[in-house]
Amino acid sequence: MRMTKTGDVDSFRLPPYGHEMTEFTGKRWHDMGGDDAGPMNGHAPTDDHDNALWEKRVDALLVLCSGKGLFTVDGLRRGIEDLGPEAFETMTYYERWIASVNQNLVEGEIYTLAELGERMDSVAKRGDTYGIATHDG
Numbered sequence: 103m104r105m106t107k108t109g110d111v112d113s114f115r116l117p118p119y120g121h122e123m124t125e126f127t128g129k130r131w132h133d134m135g136g137d138d139a140g141p142m143n144g145h146a147p148t149d150d151h152d153n154a155l156w157e158k159r160v161d162a163l164l165v166l167c168s169g170k171g172l173f174t175v176d177g178l179r180r181g182i183e184d185l186g187p188e189a190f191e192t193m194t195y196y197e198r199w200i201a202s203v204n205q206n207l208v209e210g211e212i213y214t215l216a217e218l219g220e221r222m223d224s225v226a227k228r229g230d231t232y233g234i235a236t237h238d239g
Contacts, residue, residue, distance in 0.1 A: 155234070157196040164203055173206035181205045 153161070167173060181202025182190075190198065207213060213221075225232070 153196075160196045160200045160203070164199060167203060167207065172210055172212060173203075177206045178202050 164178065168175065168178070178199070179202075182198045184205075185193070185198060185201060189201070193201065204218070208215060208218075
């Protein structure tokens with residue numbers, strides 16, 4: 103979910119569960135089982151690469167929230183699937199994860215979008231380098 107400095111939602115509202123099911127196949131847009139999906143963009147799941155710090159933080163947040171019972175892996179999957187085809191094609195793996203984590207936490211009334219906007223404004227005031235990991239000897 104992208105938010106402006108005023109906390110207004112920019113674009114990614116999740117549509118109701120089950121949207122965009124094709125009449126011809128009965129499959130949802132993301133169900134590519136048996137279909138030719140073409141070349142993969144970005145890292146393939148088997149690529150040996152180190153994740154960026156923010157990606158590691160998204161992963162940690164997912165583990166912590168699901169461990170506390172705030173949502174399930176099924177809720178995470180539903181949130182990702184409900185992003186729709188455009189977001190699925192333009193967002194990275196961890197961008198889809200954090201959008202779904204956020205949606206699940208809002209739906210679970212852990213925080214509101216207004217509270218999230220306020221916190222994002224507060225964090226933005228810290229500056230661009232706040233929270234960057236350093237490797238001191």
